[in-house]
Amino acid sequence: MATEQQLSAIKGSKVLMVGAGGIGCELLKTLALSEFQDIHIIDMDTIEVSNLNRQFLFRQSHVGQSKAKVARDAVLKFRPNISITPYHANVKDPDFNVDFFKRFSVVLNGLDNLDARRHVNRLCLAAGVPLVESGTTGFLGQVTVHVKGRTECYECQPKPAPKTYPVCTITSTPSKFVHCIVWAKDLLFAKLFGDKNQENDLNVRSSDASGSSEPAEDVFEHKKDEDVEEYGRRIYDHVFGHNIEVALSNEDTWKKRNKPRPIYIKDVALAEVIQQNGNLDKVPVSTDPLSVSAMTTIGLKNPQDVWSLAENSRVFLEALKLFFLKRGKEIGNLSFDKDDQLAVEIVTAAANIRASSFGIPLHSLFEAKGIAGNIVHAVATTNAVIAGLIVIEAIKVLQDDVKNYRMTYCLEHPSRKMLLMPVEPFEPNKSCYVCSETPLTLEINTSRSKLRDFVEKIVKAKLGMSQPMIMHGHALLYEVGDGLEEDMATTYAANLEKVLAQLPSPVTGGTVIMVEDLQQELTCTINIKHREEFDGEKEPDGMILSGLTEALVQKNDEASKENGASTSNVSQTVSVEAEEDDELQILPAVSGLAGKKRKLPDNANSSNSDLSGVIDETKIPRKAIDREDSEAVVVLDGNGERKKKRGQ
Numbered sequence: 001m002a003t004e005q006q007l008s009a010i011k012g013s014k015v016l017m018v019g020a021g022g023i024g025c026e027l028l029k030t031l032a033l034s035e036f037q038d039i040h041i042i043d044m045d046t047i048e049v050s051n052l053n054r055q056f057l058f059r060q061s062h063v064g065q066s067k068a069k070v071a072r073d074a075v076l077k078f079r080p081n082i083s084i085t086p087y088h089a090n091v092k093d094p095d096f097n098v099d100f101f102k103r104f105s106v107v108l109n110g111l112d113n114l115d116a117r118r119h120v121n122r123l124c125l126a127a128g129v130p131l132v133e134s135g136t137t138g139f140l141g142q143v144t145v146h147v148k149g150r151t152e153c154y155e156c157q158p159k160p161a162p163k164t165y166p167v168c169t170i171t172s173t174p175s176k177f178v179h180c181i182v183w184a185k186d187l188l189f190a191k192l193f194g195d196k197n198q199e200n201d202l203n204v205r206s207s208d209a210s211g212s213s214e215p216a217e218d219v220f221e222h223k224k225d226e227d228v229e230e231y232g233r234r235i236y237d238h239v240f241g242h243n244i245e246v247a248l249s250n251e252d253t254w255k256k257r258n259k260p261r262p263i264y265i266k267d268v269a270l271a272e273v274i275q276q277n278g279n280l281d282k283v284p285v286s287t288d289p290l291s292v293s294a295m296t297t298i299g300l301k302n303p304q305d306v307w308s309l310a311e312n313s314r315v316f317l318e319a320l321k322l323f324f325l326k327r328g329k330e331i332g333n334l335s336f337d338k339d340d341q342l343a344v345e346i347v348t349a350a351a352n353i354r355a356s357s358f359g360i361p362l363h364s365l366f367e368a369k370g371i372a373g374n375i376v377h378a379v380a381t382t383n384a385v386i387a388g389l390i391v392i393e394a395i396k397v398l399q400d401d402v403k404n405y406r407m408t409y410c411l412e413h414p415s416r417k418m419l420l421m422p423v424e425p426f427e428p429n430k431s432c433y434v435c436s437e438t439p440l441t442l443e444i445n446t447s448r449s450k451l452r453d454f455v456e457k458i459v460k461a462k463l464g465m466s467q468p469m470i471m472h473g474h475a476l477l478y479e480v481g482d483g484l485e486e487d488m489a490t491t492y493a494a495n496l497e498k499v500l501a502q503l504p505s506p507v508t509g510g511t512v513i514m515v516e517d518l519q520q521e522l523t524c525t526i527n528i529k530h531r532e533e534f535d536g537e538k539e540p541d542g543m544i545l546s547g548l549t550e551a552l553v554q555k556n557d558e559a560s561k562e563n564g565a566s567t568s569n570v571s572q573t574v575s576v577e578a579e580e581d582d583e584l585q586i587l588p589a590v591s592g593l594a595g596k597k598r599k600l601p602d603n604a605n606s607s608n609s610d611l612s613g614v615i616d617e618t619k620i621p622r623k624a625i626d627r628e629d630s631e632a633v634v635v636l637d638g639n640g641e642r643k644k645k646r647g648q
């Protein structure tokens with residue numbers, strides 16, 4: 001039961017919720033039942049069938065409608081007298097500016113991606129509004145509190161980067177099914193259906209061109225009059241047969257490894273089935289390109305079955321054919337999407353054929369989809385627990401009860417009888433470029449890199465700015481926005497194509513530039529250091545930004561060990577991520593010592609970095625507690641009451 005003081009804080013508040021998905025639905029219900037009276041919700045999505053199992057405010061009949069609006073209507077049914085204002089929009093829209101944020105007592109995030117979270121963090125800082133941030137993945141979850149000047153901001157600490165694998169493991173020496181999936185998705189699928197000009201480590205030449213003056217042809221090129229089936233067989237033999245033969249010729253690689261087996265269509269005894277399969281008459285008529293299915297055409301029904309090599313080969317050939325016949329217009333622009341049935345089918349089939357070649361156990365489409373889409377199945381209970389914790393923290397924030405703020409981690413298994421681990425928040429990180437505006441340093445070749453490279457690779461990708469303005473002293477080098485005069489827009493467009501040292505106000509070693517995002521009201525100072533050379537493999541951007549609270553790249557230790565010595569390419573990595581969302585950071589239970597340095601655990605996990613789909617997360621907090629035994633730890637006792645334990 002809330003005290004009177006709490007009730008009065010709740011009733012007088014105006015709350016902004018961002019995200020009306022898994023956490024958001026639970027959160028809106030809990031806010032309404034906790035007597036909150038004025039709630040605004042932003043969500044840019046419409047309801048999908050796959051949301052219904054856990055986003056309980058939505059029903060089948062709501063599919064296709066705005067999440068924010070339907071969530072509002074559903075809650076008003078049992079709390080008709082409160083005010084809920086929905087916005088079916090992206091929180092990054094310019095309408096949601098600092099003035100908009102200033103209208104709220106607290107902002108509560110129920111988002112699923114880093115980009116939006118960073119954006120909201122910046123707006124909350126600029127508006128001086130407290131933020132309660134949250135995330136869940138399977139049984140894991142966390143709620144953190146961010147109040148300007150008092151606690152760290154969302155970006156004060158590094159976020160775990162996607163798990164990556166050495167390129168050589170993916171291209172030459174896979175030892176796990178996940179390696180085959182990454183190969184099929186990031187290399188093969190990208191080469192077949194993505195941008196043809198992209199850099200890609202897949203062997204694309206039909207033969208080694210070194211001996212001849214003629215450049216070898218790109219096998220992935222679909223020749224004008226080439227029959228699609230013929231094309232499919234050619235690709236099959238090249239990637240599963242020829243490329244493996246080439247790999248085998250490098251004998252050193254296989255001295256301590258099992259040799260892979262080249263697989264050609266003729267080996268799979270497909271002669272007859274090729275004739276039968278791909279009967280397009282059998283494809284159900286559908287207007288939705290994402291529902292075209294090779295499995296259906298072939299008559300494979302159960303996605304949980306593990307297909308044989310021959311079945312995988314049939315699916316591969318059929319899916320390739322369907323892409324060309326049914327979705328030809330998309331070819332050249334596709335990137336893997338876990339909700340694209342045909343894409344999942346071809347990636348599953350290709351990964352399985354490769355796995356077969358390397359003696360790795362095959363997997364079902366269902367399993368392969370989980371791995372490729374990095375799906376950790378959501379647990380509705382975790383969302384409910386996290387939503388409850390968000391409301392608890394929101395109430396403390398409304399009462400300005402700073403000393404009782406807690407960041408709480410929800411674990412899968414009890415650790416010291418705790419499933420919920422509260423941790424005192426940390427002070428702002430003095431070197432955070434977001435909340436402490438600490439200058440950054442950029443090493444760059446100022447006579448080779450263009451302003452466009454700087455904008456794309458640094459300002460947008462690294463600093464997460466969407467409406468940047470770049471200044472050198474009083475000179476404005478670049479700006480975006482609707483209100484720009486035509487001549488200025490032309491000047492900025494021309495500047496983008498100039499190398500830094502040749503800009504109207506030249507940027508060279510020693511220059512200090514300011515980058516400002518007008519919407520986020522964030523300004524970064526960047527000290528420029530000219531550097532002549534960059535290592536193409538280790539520093540592929542050709543520029544290095546330092547001073548960020550940088551992401552920790554999680555190396556797959558086993559993969560590194562297995563392949564570390566095999567090629568020169570170990571430092572290069574392939575990301576297993578299709579998208580940068582669902583990021584969840586699990587931090588150790590260092591507590592009580594606000595301002596003290598903390599480390600991410602070695603095996604820190606995040607939902608988007610664990611491909612097994614099963615996160616062995618319990619080790620993280622438990623290890624952390626054990627390691628931090630002598631530190632102050634705040635625990636919940638059996639009755640749920642908070643006790644503060646001080647270590648010796």
Ligand SMILES: Nc1ncnc2c1ncn2[C@@H]1O[C@H](COP(=O)(O)OP(=O)(O)OP(=O)(O)O)[C@@H](O)[C@H]1O
Pocket residue numbers: 018019020021022023024042043044045050051067089090091092110111112113116378
């Ligand atoms: N930039 C954004 N602006 C507004 N809403 C956003 C933004 N980014 C994400 N969201 C919303 O945050 C919610 C996150 O919810 P959740 O993690 O349950 O994802 P989901 O898309 O509903 O489910 P799933 O990804 O598991 O299919 C989604 O409803 C999504 O629309």
Ligand SMILES: [Zn+2]
Pocket residue numbers: 152153154155156157428429432433434435436
């Ligand atoms: Zn910060």
